[in-house]
Amino acid sequence: xxxxxxxxxxxxxxxxxxxxxxxxxxxxxxxxxxxxxxxxxxxxxxxxxxxxxxxxxxxxxxxxxxxxxxxxxxxxxxxxxxxxxxxxxxxxxxxxxxxxxxxxxxxxxxxxxxxxxxxxxxxxxxxxxxxxxxxxxxxxxxxxxxxxxxxxxxxxxxxxxxxxxxxxxxxxxxxxxxxxxxxxxxxxxxxxxxxxxxxxxxxxxxxxxxxxxxxxxxxxxxxxxxxxxxxxxxxxxxxxxxxxxxxxxxxxxxxxxxxxxxxxxxxxxxxxxxxxxxxxxxx
Numbered sequence: 527x528x529x530x531x532x533x534x535x536x537x538x539x540x541x542x543x544x545x546x547x548x549x550x551x552x553x554x555x556x557x558x559x560x561x562x563x564x565x566x567x568x569x570x571x572x573x574x575x576x577x578x579x580x581x582x583x584x585x586x587x588x589x590x591x592x593x594x595x596x597x598x599x600x601x602x603x604x605x606x607x608x609x610x611x612x613x614x615x616x617x618x619x620x621x622x623x624x625x626x627x628x629x630x631x632x633x634x635x636x637x638x639x640x641x642x643x644x645x646x647x648x649x650x651x652x653x654x655x656x657x658x659x660x661x662x663x664x665x666x667x668x669x670x671x672x673x674x675x676x677x678x679x680x681x682x683x684x685x686x687x688x689x690x691x692x693x694x695x696x697x698x699x700x701x702x703x704x705x706x707x708x709x710x711x712x713x714x715x716x717x718x719x720x721x722x723x724x725x726x727x728x729x730x731x732x733x734x735x736x737x738x739x740x741x742x743x744x745x746x747x748x749x750x751x752x753x754x755x756x757x758x759x760x761x762x763x764x765x766x767x768x769x770x771x772x773x774x775x776x777x778x779x780x781x782x783x784x785x786x787x788x789x790x791x792x793x794x795x796x797x798x799x800x801x802x803x804x805x806x807x808x809x
Contacts (some may be wrong), residue, residue, distance in 0.1 A: 656695035711755030
């Protein structure tokens with residue numbers, strides 16, 4: 527058997543479908559070439575990636591978009607290699623594709639949303655998002671879904687259309703510190719100046735609260751005169767957004783400790799109930 531005859535040898539011959547050695551080699555070459563091309567592209571992206579986190583995430587998003595495009599082209603070439611014409615396949619399966627399109631509208635919607643997300647770069651890997659009250663960090667953005675790692679250590683698979691159609695808070699946008707607050711009520715008998723000084727001291731002692739920038743230093747204010755307490759609020763800025771609930775808890779522990787030492791009371795709601803005795807009517 528000559529080499530030419532070897533390449534033309536039919537490995538599979540079933541009806542109208544056949545697979546020769548040359549076609550199998552072409553499939554292997556296309557797969558290896560695709561893998562090698564993507565490997566080189568990834569190496570180039572990593573090597574030229576900007577030190578700026580925002581720009582680096584945007585570059586990675588563009589790489590993912592190019593990766594999906596390369597694989598689509600590779601799949602089309604594989605189909606053509608085995609003798610199936612893509613144009614004929616689409617034309618002969620038009621009715622089937624219409625049915626699939628109607629049934630898979632949500633999937634197509636997610637894919638289009640994923641393309642917009644990757645292209646615009648409004649949501650990037652490592653961004654901290656609030657999605658429907660669930661706070662988490664984006665670990666991976668795929669074409670149809672994205673992976674969100676929550677503060678509870680749970681991995682959520684979220685369809686990409688959620689980020690386009692719903693209100694999503696991106697706490698990492700522009701990489702700016704975010705403002706948070708902690709509220710506490712004290713009794714009306716408390717010295718409000720002392721309470722204010724304690725709350726400022728609590729904020730100043732925590733390492734994750736920004737205190738060295740005058741324009742975003744902590745602020746203590748009275749926000750309400752409630753039924754049984756004067757309600758104070760600490761407004762503070764922090765970049766530790768992912769674990770912000772732990773930071774708030776630290777501040778509350780510290781407030782409790784300092785209030786206890788200074789004899790400042792955190793009241794609880796009380797109600798006075800007056801019982802009136804009514805004599806039964808005389809018959």
